[in-house]
Amino acid sequence: MKLPYNPNNKNSIIEFAKGLKGKSLRQVCDAELIKNDKKGKGYFGQILEEFYFGYKPNSVSEPDFPIAKLELKSSPLKKLKNDEYRSKERLVLNIINYVNVVNQNFENSDFLKKNASILLVFYLHQTDSDALDYLIKIVDEWIFPSTDLEIIKQDWELITKKIAEGKAHELSEGDTFYLGACTKGANALSVREQPFSKIPAKQRAYSFKQGYVNHIIASIANEGTEVYGKLIPSIEVAKKQTIEEIVISKFKPFYGKTEDEIIKLLRIEMNEKAKSFHANLTKAILGIQLDKEIEEFEKAEIIVKTVRLKENNLPREDISFPTFKYEEIVNEDWDESDFKNILEHKFLFVFFQFENEKLVLKRVKFWNMPYDDIQKAKEVWDKAKEVVSKGQIVKEIKKNKSGKNTRSTNFPNKKFNRISHVRPHAKNALDTFPLPVKDRFTNQKEYTKHCFWLNSSYVKYEIYLK
């Protein structure tokens, strides 16, 4: 069959691909040829390859168009309330071959051979419609900007190092900045061998973090770049220092200083009462304008947490995460859960400590939860899911001295698990989410919003003091 483009010529492929813009697969492919027997996640991509570009999907380590050195990737978008587009998820690339990768360097790696130049096709995902009807929004080639490539190289090297140390089974997305090692396979049983350990490791693929994909979308659309401030000023700096080193070197001069002293040294005006005070202080120390977001943090989806320690090094408060919806958690699998997703992020902790009633900057620390601890935190999630599923949230209702009702629950508390617990996180007791199953004790169809918390003792011993 003669193709309507030259598969050996990059420009020809890209020009042909642009014919997809504003269309759906049903509009551009011969609908007669498409059998409706393929469903699921990879369906859009398979139809795109076979019935638009006219080649059979394969899984070789070369790019999809080997002569033109171009890899084809399609990925879903979601629409925000303000009509802007964002990536619906991470972008999954080639599977990591644990055995081979330890003999490669970045420049000759399977990863770079396959993904140095990517033809991206972004479509708008719609929950209830057929993949053939998804509207294709963005079609363009993606080549890494040089500073990004430097970060990705460092990420790739860190992943490779972990495998070379026999720790492929401990890989986690939070280990790296832009390029992650995400699990890939039908289920948790999808494992493969690793070269320096007998422990089977979960099958993983290289992936761009969702935040990085959003950045790709924004730069293709050529918009939104003015809302970012850069941490890395040039490729020369990127080659010399990691993001981690840059951040720590900017904070270090302020270690041991009080908040007031830091503000004076930075010569900035700040409202110390403002809710955003700590976020702004972090930006100011990093040399980012207060009205801008930190580009590298957004791309790497780094979660910044400011912690105020008591004199005994214990955080004054546990650390909260967003509330979870009861109706969602009962239908979720751990692997797709919001809680696991958060725990796989990279965090930047900024530790202040009370000394003579004043807050002093102690240190900053990049951290991501070790694989074993994520497994342990799953027990808290499992328990919370069980309690909601069985309608067994409320354990007891008591009146306190002032005559107010106080309920105790069966949600996992601090004693249940050393890492995390579940507690209310609401405007007040009447601020609720609907329940999938009526609560047996109270007969209520809704319950006060709750969320997962990180135990203060865990933060002290496993993050601050380690």
Place this chain on the structure above:
DNA sequence: GCATGATCATGC
């Protein structure tokens, strides 16, 4: 003094 239940404040 900590664990647990509950709530506040700001910004979008």
Place this chain on the structure above:
DNA sequence: GCATGATCATGC
């Protein structure tokens, strides 16, 4: 109006 980061209040 709500999500989010942060904090308070009570009882053991």
